[in-house]
Amino acid sequence: MAEALVLQSDFGVSDGAVSAMYGVAHSINPEIRIFDLTHDIPPFHIWEASYRLLQTVPYWTEQTVFVSVVDPGVGSSRKSVVARTHANQYIITPDNGTLTHLWQAGYIAEVRQLDDRRHRLPRMGESYTFHGRDIFAFTGARLSSHVITFEEVGPVLPALDIVLLDRTLASSSDTGVTGIVEILDVRFGNVWTNIPVALVRQAGLDIGSHVKVTISYRERIVYEQTLLFGHSFADVPVGSGVVYINSLDQIALALNQGSFAHAFEVGIGNDWSVNVQHIKGGDRT
Numbered sequence: 001m002a003e004a005l006v007l008q009s010d011f012g013v014s015d016g017a018v019s020a021m022y023g024v025a026h027s028i029n030p031e032i033r034i035f036d037l038t039h040d041i042p043p044f045h046i047w048e049a050s051y052r053l054l055q056t057v058p059y060w061t062e063q064t065v066f067v068s069v070v071d072p073g074v075g076s077s078r079k080s081v082v083a084r085t086h087a088n089q090y091i092i093t094p095d096n097g098t099l100t101h102l103w104q105a106g107y108i109a110e111v112r113q114l115d116d117r118r119h120r121l122p123r124m125g126e127s128y129t130f131h132g133r134d135i136f137a138f139t140g141a142r143l144s145s146h147v148i149t150f151e152e153v154g155p156v157l158p159a160l161d162i163v164l165l166d167r168t169l170a171s172s173s174d175t176g177v178t179g180i181v182e183i184l185d186v187r188f189g190n191v192w193t194n195i196p197v198a199l200v201r202q203a204g205l206d207i208g209s210h211v212k213v214t215i216s217y218r219e220r221i222v223y224e225q226t227l228l229f230g231h232s233f234a235d236v237p238v239g240s241g242v243v244y245i246n247s248l249d250q251i252a253l254a255l256n257q258g259s260f261a262h263a264f265e266v267g268i269g270n271d272w273s274v275n276v277q278h279i280k281g282g283d284r285t
Helices: 019-029 046-058 099-104 131-144 197-204 260-264
Strands: 004-009 033-038 063-069 080-085 090-094 108-113 175-183 189-196 210-217 220-229 241-245 248-254 270-279
Touching: 004 019, 004 046, 004 131, 019 033, 019 131, 033 046, 046 063, 046 090, 046 099, 046 175, 063 131, 080 131, 090 131, 175 210, 175 248, 189 197, 189 260, 189 270, 197 248, 210 241, 248 260, 248 270
Parallel strands: 004 033, 004 063, 063 090, 220 241
Antiparallel strands: 080 090, 080 108, 175 189, 175 270, 189 248, 210 220, 210 270, 241 248
């Protein structure tokens, strides 16, 4: 029996690329179960690919195989890797930073360099531009179908050799918490940070209180307001902002029935910082 194979890419579904990956997987095992994480990662956006794995991988079962293909360096000298989590799930991806969030969160147990001279579609041809089909989907299907083992994909890659993106960890102080904008809840425009609820408690920020929120891009303030720290969106009137704890137990910002990200032109990544502070002396202005 094949394990679940979960695909992620920046390919979209307007052409045949994703279907070709499905076809390769089915050619390895007609009974393979394939699921889509997303194919709407913005083109070349490695950071978002990395985050979506963190958002998803912990909720899948042991032996699930993930294939993530956001690969601006396809056909170059960049390595291909297979990572094993402590829960014995597998992630097949270019070694370009896609493992950053899972690595920093402590989920990765071991990484091996994929020997893509051995593990490639036999009829790959002369093209070097579709490794998602010819190497990653092919290897993912073979691994999920137990045709090969994790140990057979290639040699162990030392931790210091794994490519990681620059990502500032969240911190707390007596006055509040500071982190970065990790991702946007794309459909609704909510702004998700990397500030975990443990740091919120450590800083003494309480749900039901008002807090000062400052968002900066490369140290330039783009948003600064006092908001309610609530349980959910309905704690404030329609169109009003709220601070809340999202589904990954991290601080997030929203407009009730509106897009916070669009309204205030907020982006994502290490250049975007978020600071949430106590209101001094109860001042809500």
